[in-house]
Amino acid sequence: xxxxxxxxxxLTYDFETGAVHRRASKKPLIPDFDGLCSIYDSIDxxxxxxxxxxxxxxxxxxxxxxxxxxxxxxxxxxxxFRLKNLMLVHKDKYIEIKEAYxxxxxxxxxxxxxxxxFSYFVQWYEKGVxxxxxxxxxxPAKKLVLKLKLRYSKILxxxxxxxx
Numbered sequence: 243x244x245x246x247x248x249x250x251x252x253l254t255y256d257f258e259t260g261a262v263h264r265r266a267s268k269k270p271l272i273p274d275f276d277g278l279c280s281i282y283d284s285i286d287x288x289x290x291x292x293x294x295x296x297x298x299x300x301x302x303x304x305x306x307x308x309x310x311x312x313x314x315x316x317x318x319x320x321x322x323f324r325l326k327n328l329m330l331v332h333k334d335k336y337i338e339i340k341e342a343y344x345x346x347x348x349x350x351x352x353x354x355x356x357x358x359x360f361s362y363f364v365q366w367y368e369k370g371v372x373x374x375x376x377x378x379x380x381x382p383a384k385k386l387v388l389k390l391k392l393r394y395s396k397i398l399x400x401x402x403x404x405x406x
Contacts, residue, residue, distance in 0.1 A: 279293075312333050352383050
């Protein structure tokens, strides 16, 4: 990774929009699908490919992202690079937050049993594994769904911001 000074010499950052531009050409630095961007250093005559959110931590805060750390986009939008939206968290906590978001958004489901009309399957992800629980009545199934949503909502409210 380039030094903070070298990154500031090569790139400009707009704190309001989170846009990053190359100083020489004024072209925007746009990450690919994986969040990686290419930065050419004319002094070393090398191109490095690195995650843009890691570049911003180094460039703006002079802080390296360690191997056990991840950059969390607090509004869960991976293309929002405003500094106030970025937060450094431990790798395990990052996985927990991403799983909570996945569960809240679309993974927690209450599905009717195919042959017993009074039973339901409740599905959710826990530690990367799809869990299925058979519940014998609609009311306990709805309570379980609400309990799971509350558990994952608590995780998200500790780290994420959605009304910005």
